Amino acid sequence: MAKFHAYRNLKICTKDCLCLFVCPTGAADNETGQIDFTKCIGCGACANACPSRAITLIPNKMPSQQPHDEKVVKALFKVANTKIEQIKILKGLLQNTKEEQEQKLYKALIHANKVGIEDLMREAGYMLPESKNTHELLEELKEKTPSKKEEIIKLLEKLEVNE
Amino acid sequence: MKKYRCVICGYIYDDAVEKVKFEDLPDDWTCPLCGSPKSAFEEVKEEQTNEKEEVVEDDEDLRTLTNEELTYICSNLAKACEKEYKEEEQNLFLELSKHFEEKMKIVEGTLENIKELNEQENKEIKDAFSTATKLEDRGAKRVLTWAEKTSNMTKLILDNYKEKGLDYIKNTKIWVCDICGFIYIGDTPPKVCPVCKVPSLKILEVK
Numbered sequence A: 001m002a003k004f005h006a007y008r009n010l011k012i013c014t015k016d017c018l019c020l021f022v023c024p025t026g027a028a029d030n031e032t033g034q035i036d037f038t039k040c041i042g043c044g045a046c047a048n049a050c051p052s053r054a055i056t057l058i059p060n061k062m063p064s065q066q067p068h069d070e071k072v073v074k075a076l077f078k079v080a081n082t083k084i085e086q087i088k089i090l091k092g093l094l095q096n097t098k099e100e101q102e103q104k105l106y107k108a109l110i111h112a113n114k115v116g117i118e119d120l121m122r123e124a125g126y127m128l129p130e131s132k133n134t135h136e137l138l139e140e141l142k143e144k145t146p147s148k149k150e151e152i153i154k155l156l157e158k159l160e161v162n163e
Numbered sequence B: 001m002k003k004y005r006c007v008i009c010g011y012i013y014d015d016a017v018e019k020v021k022f023e024d025l026p027d028d029w030t031c032p033l034c035g036s037p038k039s040a041f042e043e044v045k046e047e048q049t050n051e052k053e054e055v056v057e058d059d060e061d062l063r064t065l066t067n068e069e070l071t072y073i074c075s076n077l078a079k080a081c082e083k084e085y086k087e088e089e090q091n092l093f094l095e096l097s098k099h100f101e102e103k104m105k106i107v108e109g110t111l112e113n114i115k116e117l118n119e120q121e122n123k124e125i126k127d128a129f130s131t132a133t134k135l136e137d138r139g140a141k142r143v144l145t146w147a148e149k150t151s152n153m154t155k156l157i158l159d160n161y162k163e164k165g166l167d168y169i170k171n172t173k174i175w176v177c178d179i180c181g182f183i184y185i186g187d188t189p190p191k192v193c194p195v196c197k198v199p200s201l202k203i204l205e206v207k
Helices: A018-020 A045-049 A068-093 A100-123 A131-145 A147-158 B067-083 B089-101 B110-133 B138-168
Strands: A004-008 A055-060 B003-006 B013-015 B041-043 B174-176 B183-185 B203-205
Touching: A004 A018, A018 A045, A045 A055, A045 B067, A068 A100, A068 B067, A068 B138, A100 B138, A100 B174, A100 B183, A131 A147, A131 B067, A147 B089, B003 B067, B110 B138, B138 B183
Parallel strands: none
Antiparallel strands: A004 A055, B003 B013, B003 B041, B174 B183, B174 B203
16 A cells, blocks of 8 residues: 555645646546545655645655653643633633724734644644544543534544554 | 843844944834844843753643643644645544533633733743653653743733733734744734744734
């Protein structure tokens, strides 16, 4: 089985179409604009030829994410939770003001904290959707979150565990 | 001759090479790299290198994840799926994130409370950095470096807003870096984010 598959980033693609010339299987040439993953053999010819570097080779199986010591994870969660407390207050402040510029300031602070928390979670063991950690979390949520069971089962089916 | 460092972006103002001494710069002078006020600069002390390296113990057990934590774990995993071009999975994680966010409680509070939490956060970041240093976790150090800078930035914004009130944000745009959370108040954002160095196309205007 191929180790990689090519993906075309349509935001960057400048339609030079050199990938069409070099692709040995015709996977790069099809009506959807995206590469035909079923035909792609992951050879990388398209990615090497692309003048705008719009094609990426993605591993079919990601390597294991970096391990983190439990002490580090705890410390990161602590920071994340202090940010969460700020978001809870900021959401209230946002609801209680009609002043447009003030709303923007609160929205900016909420967004900044959200981005920060997401990044902290990434380093606290939830970097890869295919990781064992994520898989175990989804398994746990499947039982605890009946109203979203269907979505969770779909994720468990689609995301093959990589470790 | 002294040197000063911007706590937001790390820009160094060196009295030895500049025409004007830092002390003599006007109060409305701003950082040439990120636009932070003069008050965002601290003196560089050469002996500052002895980084404290201790693991800060925390006896709180790992407990079940809260709705809030799940909100952001899921939105982070959605971003990861987006990077891997897995659109369907991305949307499923966003769906889950929304579900948990709806359960999130809003708390009554003031900007003073935010200021206190910001100070607490800054201390926690420093403790976490020590732990990550001791355990040689470079990934954690990376996120904490960004977190410390954005937390310094939040402090400056809150201080400025307290001092100047609405005048501080009147007739101007507000921007947020979608990668690290850097906030810029002004008409045009910097070409590169001063904290995480991403190009400005990832710095979004707040609408």
